[in-house]
Amino acid sequence: xxxxxxxxxxxxxxxxxxxxxxxxxxxxxxxxxxxxxxxxxxxxxxxxxxxxxxxxxxxxxxxxxxxxxxxxxxxxxxxxxxxxxxxxxxxxxxxxxxxxxxxxxxxxxxxxxxxxxxxxxxxxxxxxxxxxxxxxxxxxxxxxxxxxxxxxxxxxxxxxxxxxxxxxxxxxxxxxxxxxxxxxxxxxxxxxxxxxxxxxxxxxxxxxxxxxxxxxxxxxxxxxxxxxxxxxxxxxxx
Numbered sequence: 371x372x373x374x375x376x377x378x379x380x381x382x383x384x385x386x387x388x389x390x391x392x393x394x395x396x397x398x399x400x401x402x403x404x405x406x407x408x409x410x411x412x413x414x415x416x417x418x419x420x421x422x423x424x425x426x427x428x429x430x431x432x433x434x435x436x437x438x439x440x441x442x443x444x445x446x447x448x449x450x451x452x453x454x455x456x457x458x459x460x461x462x463x464x465x466x467x468x469x470x471x472x473x474x475x476x477x478x479x480x481x482x483x484x485x486x487x488x489x490x491x492x493x494x495x496x497x498x499x500x501x502x503x504x505x506x507x508x509x510x511x512x513x514x515x516x517x518x519x520x521x522x523x524x525x526x527x528x529x530x531x532x533x534x535x536x537x538x539x540x541x542x543x544x545x546x547x548x549x550x551x552x553x554x555x556x557x558x559x560x561x562x563x564x565x566x567x568x569x570x571x572x573x574x575x576x577x578x579x580x581x582x583x584x585x586x587x588x589x590x591x592x593x594x595x596x597x598x599x600x601x602x603x604x605x606x607x608x
Contacts, residue, residue, distance in 0.1 A: 376538060376561045379571075382578035387412070387548035389555075390460040392499045393575070394510045394532075395539020395564040403501055403508045403592040404539060404564050406575055407448055407458050410583040412548075415439040420605040421586040426451065427464075428588050433607040443487055443494075449588060456590070459498040460544060461487065467498060477511045478529050485525040486517050491551040493517035497542045506594050508534050512542050516554050530559055539564040572602050 382388060393406040409430065411417040420433045428449035432438040438445075446462040452471045457464050463484045470480025477500045487494040495516035501508050511531050518524035532540060540559035545552045565571035568591040576587050585606055592599040 374561070376563050379541065379562050379574050380578045382575070385547050386580045387545060387552065387583055389494070389544030389552065390497065391541060391543035392458050392460070392497055392512070393539050393541045393562055393564075394458070394499050394501060394512065395562065396508075396534040396536050397564055397566045397591070398537035399566050400536040401594055402566075402568075403503070403534065403594060404568070404571065404589070405449075405456060405458055405499070405501060405592075406571070406587065406589045407460070408575060408579060408587040409448075409460075409585045410579065411444075411585050412583060416444055417585055418607070419444060419585055420607050421448070421588050421603045423601065423603060428601075428603070430586070433605075443489060449590075454503045456501040456503075456592070457498070458500070459496065461496050463496050463498055467500065478513065481513055481515065481527070481529075484515060486515050486522070488522075490522055491520070493522045493554070494552075495544050495554055497544055497555075499542070501592075503592070503594070503597065508592075508594065510534065510540075512540060512559050514542060514555060520551075537564055538562075568600060568602065572604070576604050 390409050418433050418437050419430050422431050427447050429447050447464045450457045450468050457467050467480045495514050498513045501510045513529045518526045539562040541562040542559040572589045587604045589602045
């Protein structure tokens, strides 16, 4: 067993429902930081969404506002920046992290105020990542908050701190695969290959997501020498 194996994101083709997912890593040439976030959905309410770029962040919005039902767990800021940090999450804990940093807390300290989502019987995990840029390089942290048992009686908190390594990314998603209830992600973030070419990486992710369930994808590549970045948003609803 090779515990250091780096897999292709294209293995998602075999998974009908990983849910929402975050990938963070460094390009093989060592010059750029890569961050990606995708959302999927099974219900009409979940599928009625798009990503939009506004207010210096990436937000989920209803594609057709007239069909929006409960917005509480599906409408949120997915990506925000704070000083030299990029925050990416699958829920409104993006704001919790941002506010915590502003108050002098760490990424992990801010998340102690949050737990998994209140959506029994799934108790969807809250997954989060933060990239910290400094001195022409970056490091990153990832977190998953998930139910300790099938009844949602307690919250287990897991954090992972990474030094960036050329060609290597880490992939954290909410579910193992489809099910009823949907099984929560298990173990450490998966080791995933990052591409030098942003467009290639974007298409690999998008084309690997289940066609019926995928909704939106966001990808950012940041040049570590200049700090300049490029964003791509793909929405199934157009």
